Amino acid sequence: MTLGALAFLNPWLLLALGTLPIIYWLLRTVPPRPQQLTFPPTRILVGLENREKTPAKSPWWLLLIRLLAAALVILALAEPILNPERNAPLAGEGPVAIVVDNGWASAPDWTARQAMVDRMISTAESQSRPVVIVPTAFPAQTFEAKIEAPAQARATARAMMPQPFAPTRNAAAEALSKTLTAADAKGVSVIWLSDGVDHKGETTTFAEMMNGLATSGTFTVVDDPTGSAPRALVGNVGTGGKLEARVLRTGTNGPANGILHAYSTRGAQLGSAQFTFNSGASETKATFELPLELRNQITRIAIADSRSAGAVSLLDARSQWQRVGLISSETSEQAQPLLAPFYYIEKALAPTAEIVKPRDANLAAGIDQALAQNVSILIFADIGTLTPEAEDQVRTWIEKGGVLVRFAGPRLEKGGDDLLPVPLRIGGRTLGGALSWSTPQKLAPFDENSLFAGLTIPNDVVVNRQVLADPARLTPETQVWARLADGTPLVTADRRGDGMIVLFHVTGNSDWSNLPISGLFVELLKRVSTLGRLGGSSETTDAQTSANGEEVASDTSTLAPLQTLDGFGVLTPPPPASRGVEVAKFADTTASLEHPPGYYGSRGSPRAINIIRSNDTLAPITSLPTGAAHRSYENAEAEPMKPWLLAAAFALILADMIAVLLLQSGGRLFGRSGPAVARSVVAMAVIATSLAATFHAAPAFAQAGVQAPRQNSATDDAKAMAATSKVTLGYVVTGDAQTDDTSRIGLAGLCRVLALRTAVTPGDPMPVDVVKDELAFYPVLYWPVLDSTPTLPEETLAKIDAYMKQGGMIVFDTRDQGRGMPAGLGFPGSESSALQRILGKLDIPRLEPVPQNHVLTKSFYLLRSFPGRWDSGQLWVEAGGVASAESNREARRADGVSTILITSNDFAAAWALDANGRPLYPTVPGGEGQREMAFRTGINIVMHALTGNYKADQVHVPALLERLGQ
Known part of the structure; x- marks a missing residue:
């Protein structure tokens, strides 16, 4: 039965309210109070008259209390529910x-x-x-x-x-x-x-x-959970090269504001920007005020309070603002504006780059000035040869990642120097010359593996003159990005170290071709500018990087997925359903199951696909069928009123008892029976208060899904002092007595071995409730994962995430020999495992099995495997989290400590010893030799957590001793 916002689960019990008149009739008379007399000699009783009168009826207020208590009990048994x-x-x-x-x-x-x-x-x-x-x-x-x-x-x-x-x-x-x-x-x-x-x-x-489909049933639409519109964003280049972001929502809400964070490739926060929505607005902008060098390091923008793939915008080289140096053989005083070698180049690059033009007419000095301003691209216009010193200087700059773009001219017709992607034939090719065309040549369509793939070529673009590549000296390494209709190379490129040399076989002005005065020229230079300081184009690489970090051959016309966003906006390895994207179709590709948002191409120069594109908007849902019902999400559950009604009924019953005691004492609390009555009143008041608090607090905390706050702060302080007085290892309590006991005994056994073999003097391991307890006291947390592990509250997940990011280490142990590892985190298994429920919403990095030269293999003992009670599982650590002598990977965290370890080998059971030092559990299959390796594994984990990557630094000792002459 429903009455507005109130419903009754047992409405038939409301019939009991009809008994209230009967209860009234039963309660309206109070039996006379027994007369209490002291019996002296019988004579004294003669003529004794009782002056105290007992009323024949109960007072009206007492009767009202009793009737209300009965009514409340009846209503409570009917189980009323708010928000039915x-x-x-x-x-x-x-x-x-x-x-x-x-x-x-x-x-x-x-x-x-x-x-x-x-x-x-x-x-x-x-x-x-x-x-x-x-x-x-x-x-x-x-x-x-x-x-x-x-x-x-x-x-x-x-x-x-x-x-x-x-x-x-x-x-x-x-x-x-x-x-x-x-x-x-x-x-x-x-x-x-x-x-x-x-x-x-x-x-x-x-x-x-x-x-x-709901013809004889109901069709119900459940609206947005919080009443606030979803938010999304897309990053782009704004005025003056500043990084801007368009923040979108459906525009159905009032004013709102928020913060955007900008991150580098390593996850470091480089800047923030605020945005504000006016009432009813569906779009706003935010601008990041950052120096160019810092702004070009940004690879990801995210809305601070929104975890979704749409609230993240990935940036690639196309969104970077490059600093380009222009070097010409002519001075600006000698060149007419429209015929100047850089006039059209400047106009084409101005919207996407910062132009640097040295003022010194000396060619070598101009190069010095440009490189001193940290240009990422150098453009030479009709420069034939450089002095040996200048050539060496430019060559070194290119090999470190610079991009040299050269335009042809009369000087290059003499053959040029070594800073060309392909040797040239002496003498150019002109209309009407010895090596001539009968008609001006048009451009051929761009190849799929070209940097310019996908661009449309205007029909009126023709070439009258060019420098010719020597066909006999063209090598497979030389990349031809554009050709004329007869197949002659027009734009060539070649890698040199980490950088690249690009040659346009025509001039940068309209002397040899009308290409520089076409819209295509702007698009060509825009594509070229994306190469700056990124080691070349993502389309022209010879290999792609697979999900496990290995280089694999790929079709250069297709960009393979490198890292993709999951639904919560976290970069992860590509899912199995993801596919590569053809270069020619990349600009028009939208995020989908086959092409999820993320980075595609080579690791050195990836291309990004985002959910929101530059011109997208978010449209609200406005049209629904007339018969559709509406509901809304609520933060709280439907609230049962039974506990509240029972608490009120108990309070009234106790008030009735107190009133009866007062009536029996004649209202005298300080007479002969006064002290007893007063004590009874006080006791009943305490009971009533306790019951009311219990009924009031328990439902509130139960509805919120949290436990009541602790009151004993002294106990918390004592626990904090004990945890910080020594190196203390913590184990996460699971609620399973046997598992928690094994964790405690196992860590105690490890601490005993640590004290005997190392300089560490650990304290007793302590239980940790991740929901209530402070985690920062423990350098290492051992977390046994049970199948019954529930999904953690958002506040707890945030606390765990902060603990790991601030230097804490958590060892997750599934204890199942590798059968419960979840998918999507860099290792195989089931997505519905208990570990996945814990880690699914944590911002954890990609994981990998412990590499051969990881610090964990040598932090104290030299290890190759990491067994526990079992030896068939794998130990997983942060991918790329530790630098080694053979690897160029850099530490993701300070000191290279992996903040998360995942095993399935049941470490605690292998470490568990009784009071006499005897093992409590067998180790399978290796026996006591395996147990010794398990203890060494535990020691290495603790030493890694406490000392970081100092062992990795030991590889540099021979070089240091050699430098010192020892």
């Missing part, structure tokens, strides 16, 4: 179809969406109805909706995760319709958990299809 619409039964008797928007816009409030799905499944379960879970963003190429029992549907819902692309709602509707039609389902109830964005303009069609 959240638990209201769904109309219909067929399957309950729960359609969930799980695209990028759903990620920020994914926890609330999961809670709503669970509530809908519980409602269906109470009505004995099957459930169909349908995501609108498919995680695989094919999807088939299944009608399941509520228990199986819960598992399906838990496995569903946000995807880093927009949903395809119509495809989801077709899949659901196909399943319901095949099952001949009737009375279907459809619940659509919307993300509030009209992706691809298909919302109207989708909603009509959903409403059609």
Whole structure:
């Protein structure tokens, strides 16, 4: 039964309210109080008259208290519920179809969406109805909706995760319709958990299809969780080369503001910018005020308070603002403006680069001035040869990553120098000359592996004169990015060290061709400018980097995925469904299952795909069928009133007891019976207060999903002192007594061995509740992962993330010999494992098995394997987290300490010793030799956490001794 915002789960019990008149009749008379007399001699009783009168009826206020207490008990037993619409039964008797928007816009409030799905499944379960879970963003190429029992549907819902692309709602509707039609389902109830964005303009069609499927049931739309529109952004180059970001929302909300953070490749925060939305505005801009050198290091922009792939914008070389030096053989005084060698080059580069023009007419001095200003690109116009000193200087600069772009001219017709991508034939090719065309030559279409692939060539662009590459000396390493219609190279390039040399075989002005005065010229130079300081184009590399860091051969016409964003906006290895993108189609590629947002191409110069592109907007959902019902997500669950009513009833009953005691004492608290009455009153008041506090506090904390705050601060201080007085290892309590006992005994055994073999004097290991306790006291946390491990609250995940980023180390131990490792983190396994539930929302780096020269292999003992009770599992650490002598990878964190280790070998069981030092668990299969290696593994882990990468630095000792002459 529902009465507005109040519903009763047992409404038939309200009939008991009809007994209140009977209770009134029973309570209206109070039995006379027994007369208490002292019996002296019988004579004294003669003529004794009792002056104290006992009323024949109860006082009206006492009667009211008793009636109210009875009414409250009856109401409590009827189990009233506030906000009954959240638990209201769904109309219909067929399957309950729960359609969930799980695209990028759903990620920020994914926890609330999961809670709503669970509530809908519980409602269906109470009505004995099957459930169909349908995501609108498919995680695989094919999807088939299944009608399941509520228990199986819960598992399906838990496995569903946000995807880093927009949903395809119509495809989801077709899949659901196909399943319901095949099952001949009737009375279907459809619940659509919307993300509030009209992706691809298909919302109207989708909603009509959903409403059609719920002909004899209900179609319900669940709106945005928090009432705030999803946010997204895209980064671009603004006026003067400043980095700007367009921040988008659906524009259905009032004023709002936020902060953007800019990050480098290593994850360091380089800058911040604030943005503000006016009321009803759907777009705003934010600008990062940073020096050019710092601004060009930014590879990622993210909205601070929004975890989704749409709230992240990845930047590549195309968004960088390059500093370009222009060196010419002519002085500006001698050159007419429109005929000057750099006039059209300057006009083409001005919107995307900072121009540096040395004032010194001396060629060598001009090069010195340009390089002193840290240019990333040098452009030479008709410079034939350089002095040996200048040539060596430029060659060294190129090999360190610089890009030299040369334009031809009469001086280069003499052959040029060694700073050319291809040797030239002496003498040029001109219209009407010895090596001539009968007509001016047009440009041939660009090859797919060209830097210019995908650009449209105007029909009126022709070439009248050019310098010729010597065909006999063209090598496979020479890249030809543009050709004339007869196949003659027009733009060539060659790698030199980490840099590149590019040659345009025509002049930079209109003397030899009308190319410089065309719009194509601007696009050509824009593409070339992306090479600055990045070692060449991503399209022209000979190899790609696979997900495990190895170089593999690839088709240069296709850019393979390098790193991609997951639904929460975290860069991860590419998923199995991802595919490469053709170079010619890259600019028009949108984020999808096959092409998720992320970096593509080579690790040295990747290209980025983002969810939001430069001209995109976010459209709100405005049109829904007339019969659709609406619900909204709520932060709190439906609130039962039974505890509150029972608490009030108990309080009234105690008040009644106190009133009766006072009436019996005649209102005299200080007479002969006064002290006893007063003590009874005080005791009952204390009981009433305790009961009221219990009924008040327990539901509140239960609804919020947290425990009541601790009151004993002295105990906390004592624990903090004990944890910080010595090196203390912590173990995460799981709630399973045997597991927690094994962790405690195992760490105690490891501490005993540490004290005997090293200079570390550890304290006793301490239990740690990750929800309540402070984590910063423990350099190492050992975390045994159980299958029953629940999903942690957002506040706890944030605390764990901060602990790891501030230098703490967590050793996750699944204890299952490698069978429970989750996917998507760099190692194989099931996405629904307990470890995945813990790590799924943590900002952790890519993981890899311990490399051969990792510091963990030599922090105290020299190790090649890391066994525990089992020896078949792998130990995983942060990928690229430690520098070594043979590796060029740099430490991701200070001191190179891996903040996360994951094993399945059950370390604690191998370390567990009894009071006499005897092992408690067998080690399989290696026996006591394996246990010794397990202890060495534990010692290496602790020493690595305490000392960082000092062992890695020991490889430099021979070089230092040699330099010192020893």
